[in-house]
Amino acid sequence: MGIAQLEEQIEAGNLQAVKQILVENPKLANTNTSHQISPLLLACYYKKQEIADLIAEFTDNLTLFEACAVGKFDAATLAVFQNPERVNEFSDDGFTPLGLACYFGHEELARFLVLKGADVNLASKNGFNVFPIHSAVAANNFNITKMLLDAGAYPNVCQKAGLAPLHTAAQLGNIELIILLLEHGAEVSLRMEGGKLPADLAAEKGFHEIAEILRDDD
Incomplete structure (x- = not known):
């Protein structure tokens, strides 16, 4: 084998x-x-x-990136204590420890990394331009998204194809996430490549009430 x-x-x-x-x-x-x-x-x-x-x-020996992805808090914290500068390094496939912790929904670990200096506005280095806030919203995780925003994450950053956090939240139909993003300055008028607004993505997924809310704010 x-x-x-x-x-x-x-x-x-x-x-x-x-x-x-x-x-x-x-x-x-x-x-x-x-x-x-x-x-x-x-x-x-x-x-x-x-x-x-x-x-x-x-x-x-788990790498910091593996520990953050799988959610091994003790291994991740030990790696950071041994090499504090690693909190803002990139994995071989271009993601930060914080980005991985956010995407896989490890809230305690994400909070620890931010506390230890992880940059909440550091995008992936692999052509996808994924920020931690994109990962948190894609994971449908309200708590991590709020923590990032409270720590200064920009709400209107765009990943590949012009996808902003509000686009993803609209596509997921998560009204709590949408309200959170709007309260922190997310713009309903941001268009993806091809011109689609967050409201358009919500409508495509059948979330018509959410689409109307987003259009009303436009």
Whole structure:
């Protein structure tokens, strides 16, 4: 059993098969996948939390990025205490520790990173231009989004294709997130590449009342 088989079982969400492969060949936990990321990060990106937790048990030394993605608070805090400057470094695939913690919904960890100097307005370095606030809103996480905004996150930053946080919140139909963003200065008039407003995305998803609210404010 090699890395290709491990990758295949991670993608399939087969916990027992992943465990069997790692028991037979523990070193695979520390071998990069074809996506040029670790098996643990791959499991996180596929939203396979149980599998990610399992792989973490076989990983020799979790990186700060892996710890932030999988939500291992103790490992992440230790890494930051040992190398404080790492809070604003980038993973091999271009994300910051804070961006990963926000995207995967690890609120306590995200708060810790901000407390330790993580830049809430530092975008990913991989062509996607994803800011932590984009990750928090995409995760549909009110608490982390509020924490970022309270810490000075800009509400109108745009990632690739001109997608602002309000576009995503509108698309999700999350009225609490929408109100939070509006209260912090999010602009309803921001257009994506192609010209779509947040109201347009809400309407496309069937959230017609939200679309009207956003249009009324326009």
